[in-house]
Amino acid sequence: MDDSLNALLRGVGPRLREVRQSRRLTLAQVAGRTGLSVSTLSRLESGKRRPSLEVLIPLTAVYRLPLDDLVGAPSVGDPRIHPRPFRRDGGVYVPLTRDSGDVVAFKLVLPGHVGLQHVAQRSHRGYERLFVLRGRALLRLGDEVAVLGVGEATEFDTRRPHSLVSSTGEVAEVLGLFSRDGRSLRAWAF
DSSP, X not given: OOHHHHHXXXXXXXXXXXXXXXXXXXXXXXXXXXXXXXXXXXXXXXXXXXXXXXXXXXXXXXXXXXXXXXXXXXXXXXXXXXXXOEEETTEEEEEOSOTTSSEEEEEXXXXXXXXXXXXXXXXXXXXXXXXXXESOEEEEETTEEEEEOTTOEEEEETTSOEEEEESSSSOEEEXXXXXXXXXXXXXXXX
């Protein structure tokens, strides 16, 4: 085996520990979700066991990371992200990051005003920061309503019922960061 492959394999254990700890999971919690033993996970993280696909594949599902990211494989090929826009609640979401980490970036295109009464509020685990790029957006958080203009930002816990629409007859564009683990994004700089 060449030195670069050995170095890559030596780095897998510490990387697995870092990913687990960043998600605030214990070895026992990961063991329960993967079916792997705590001993196996501990030996992997300490470098006393070589990683194999049989143990790495279940970890990719728990950590929501592609295998390459989980093991720290070197980048190859095209580094660009090829977003696949999708529709939800009347808006068009354009993913700006791979859907693999705790924080996901997206662009949201909101059609002309449809009225808040026509958009159901949603709530889910997470934390969101929005920045208006174009137009004006109407944000409803529970019973509170805020109009955000170009250059304005907001941040909120997504467990609060919320909805977002254009506040005018024109399209609004919003840049968003969504943290799945529910931690504030205040530490993230724009």
